[in-house]
Amino acid sequence: MDSPQMISGSSANFSAQISGGSGNPSYKFAVYNNGSLVTDTLYSLNSAFSFSPSTAGIYQVYVYGKDRLETDAYSVMGSTSLTVFNPVKISNVTASGYMYDGKPITLTSNTTDGSTSGFNYRYEVYKNGALVSSSDYSISPNYTFTPITYGTYTIKAFVKDNLSINNLDAEKDFSINVNKAPLSAALPLNYGMTSGDVTNLQNALIYLGYSISSATGYYGTQTKSVVSSIQSQNSLPVTGNVDTATLYVINSMLATKAGVKLLNFSTLPLVYGTTSSDTVNLQNTLIYLGYSISSATGYYGTQTKSVVSSIQSQNSLPVTGNVDAATLKVINNMLINKPETKNLIF
Incomplete structure (x- = not known):
């Protein structure tokens, strides 16, 4: 035998x-x-x-x-x-990370069936048909790559059973969308300056669909005009320069395009002791962010107040336990910068 x-x-x-x-x-x-x-x-x-x-x-x-x-x-x-x-199968693959350009994404293959001899895994990552990252066969089901630019990436996941005589026993191909990362810059960014932060700003504005011919790194009239338009549309002082408030608006636009649902309340502040649908959304968001709230009841009770107070304290805000505009910005920034996990089931 x-x-x-x-x-x-x-x-x-x-x-x-x-x-x-x-x-x-x-x-x-x-x-x-x-x-x-x-x-x-x-x-x-x-x-x-x-x-x-x-x-x-x-x-x-x-x-x-x-x-x-x-x-x-x-x-x-x-x-x-x-x-x-039975032959090994790839049942699903998880992609964990920020799903932003320049941020690492970890792929993990999960298998069913196969022998008790163990498996080896390999990955290939393509963008626009070109191979941009790959791994050799390894006993680890995990592989981490960092997308350099935003866009759609095609992933090929391979698995080989150690008992098998085949070159590979299962393959799954799928795609993930990588979005433009939120901006982080030394503020303010002013008309007439040249920097890498300005290049990142221009790339973000081009990604959002604004008319800038190219990301040169020079803060010229095109960039100033676009920033002024964004400020005007969001009731900000129209300076044409990027300050903290303007950066928050641009990052909110980037997050919305990436599919992140930011909080937007009809009335502020949200205060302790009240009941509303806005409080339900707040509580669901805080639970999603990992805070200890038993359920989203809509009642602004002691649990919600305690979590909000903690967020305010950690971000050098007045500790009131109520959600005002400044606290809302902090919570939305946490949503913008939260890693996510995509579970791709086949």
């Missing part, structure tokens, strides 16, 4: 040898699974036997031998067991 374990669909090969007698032995083979006959042969001079199990299970393989001069059913008998596994 080649091996006591194998993957279904492959060929299992057996051979037998009988000594003694007249020197003219005959052989017969029979295979059982759970007591049921799967396949057998007639007596012949052929001492080799092959079969391909189509399902997983523990098979019993019997060989019967006799001299051609004998009339008994058999004179000798031997048996062995064969454990058969």
Whole structure:
């Protein structure tokens, strides 16, 4: 027998040898699974036997031998067991990270079926048809890559069963969208200056659909005009320069385009002791951010006040326990910068 374990669909090969007698032995083979006959042969001079199990299970393989001069059913008998596994499958892949350009994303493949011998994993990452990152086969199901630019990335995940003789046993292809990262800059960014922060600002504005010919890094009239327009549309002082309030608006636009749902309340402040749908949204957001609130009841109680007070304290805001405009900006910034996990099920 080649091996006591194998993957279904492959060929299992057996051979037998009988000594003694007249020197003219005959052989017969029979295979059982759970007591049921799967396949057998007639007596012949052929001492080799092959079969391909189509399902997983523990098979019993019997060989019967006799001299051609004998009339008994058999004179000798031997048996062995064969454990058969279904081929490994990739059931899902998770992509964990910020899903922003310049931020690492970790891919993790999860498998079903396969043998007990373990697996090896490999990944290829493509953008616009070009390979941008890849790994060699490894026992780790994880692979981390950092997308340099935003856009759609095609991922190929491969897995190989250590028991298998194939080059690979399963492959899954899928795509993830990488968005433009929120801006982080030394403020203010002013008309007439040149810097890498200005380049990032211009790339972000181009990504958002504004008319800037290219990201040169020079804060010229095109950039100033776009920033002035954003300030005007958001009731900010129109200076044409990027200050903290303007940066928050631009990052909110980037987050919205990335599918992040930011909080926007009809009335501020949200205060302790009140009940509203805005409080439900606040509580659901705080739960999503990992804070300890038992449920989103809509009532602004002690749990909600305690969490809001903690956020205010950690961000050098007046600790009132109520949500004002400054506190809302902090919570939305936390949403903008929260990593996410995409579970891609096949």
